[in-house]
């Protein structure tokens with residue numbers, strides 16, 4: 001979904017893996033994996049040869065070539081559309097300012113392709129990871145889910161679709177998003193920065209060319225900034241001015257300062273609209289609990305063992321395992337006891 005949103009915004013096409021003839025989704029997945037890999041040659045130059053023997057170099061070469069073909073075709077298509085007078089998207093705007101008349105500097109073809117790739121690489125993973133964490137937390141906190149559904153459905157009363165215009169008064173929805181960003185920043189270590197000259201950090205002398213990694217994940221759990229930091233408590237944001245736009249350093253999923261994320265407004269809008277649409281239309285009736293303590297495990301698997309002996313219904317198992325007639329997915333009861341006894345004899 002996020003891949004398609006980003007590609008529609010940038011090129012007005014959905015590159016969901018089929019229609020362009022180029023496996024764009026797989027390519028972008030490989031790109032994100034490669035961007036996250038630690039290249040030993042970057043840190044210890046004389047060990048650069050290691051990147052060759054562990055095939056990092058050849059993977060980089062292949063992805064760069066395939067991505068270039070995709071970006072070239074996107075730009076070619078766009079040029080044809082623009083000359084046919086179609087409305088402009090992100091690529092259309094970049095092409096328009098390419099000659100530098102508006103900006104004061106011309107945009108080389110490679111710069112244009114690199115900027116375009118930024119949107120795909122930085123935009124897709126971060127947005128869908130955030131949405132996945134929000135849904136996970138809501139499923140684990142059914143009362144929060146119910147309050148959010150009541151808010152969204154109340155404000156969107158009578159409407160078939162929730163739109164951007166409805167978001168203004170959805171305070172609970174915004175609180176849920178902030179609390180999820182606090183506990184699960186999608187870019188937990190942000191993007192490294194490097195000092196351009198000697199500088200002091202908390203009284204320590206730091207030489208030029210030192211890398212700094214900011215751990216947003218730990219900061220979101222800081223005992224001095226947050227009460228009960230490990231608990232998911234969205235209500236704390238209902239009467240608080242703390243925001244993630246870079247002024248409150250205890251909540252920095254997008255970072256702050258000069259190199260902060262330029263797409264924060266776009267990203268938040270996509271997350272808010274998508275979440276509002278999901279909870280407006282769907283009911284997630286089944287609560288889920290995650291047991292993470294020894295006492296809870298003992299309670300489930302010993303004290304109330306029988307109560308917890310069923311399996312949740314699973315569509316995949318119904319389809320693939322002959323209507324869940326296997327041992328792992330069949331419901332607890334006479335049939336399961338019989339086939340389980342067969343497996344124990346083997």
Ligand code: HEM
Pocket residue numbers: 118119120122123124126127130186187190191192193253254255256257258259260261262263264266267
């Ligand atoms: C939930 C969504 C997102 C999160 C949490 C996020 C987070 C971040 C973070 C932490 C940085 C590093 C900032 C720094 O070093 O100070 C960053 C940079 C950046 N982000 Fe995002 N981002 C998101 C969505 C997007 C989207 C949708 C786009 C583009 C369509 C985007 C484009 C960029 C770019 C181009 C940079 C580099 C900025 C620079 O170095 O000057 N991001 N983002």
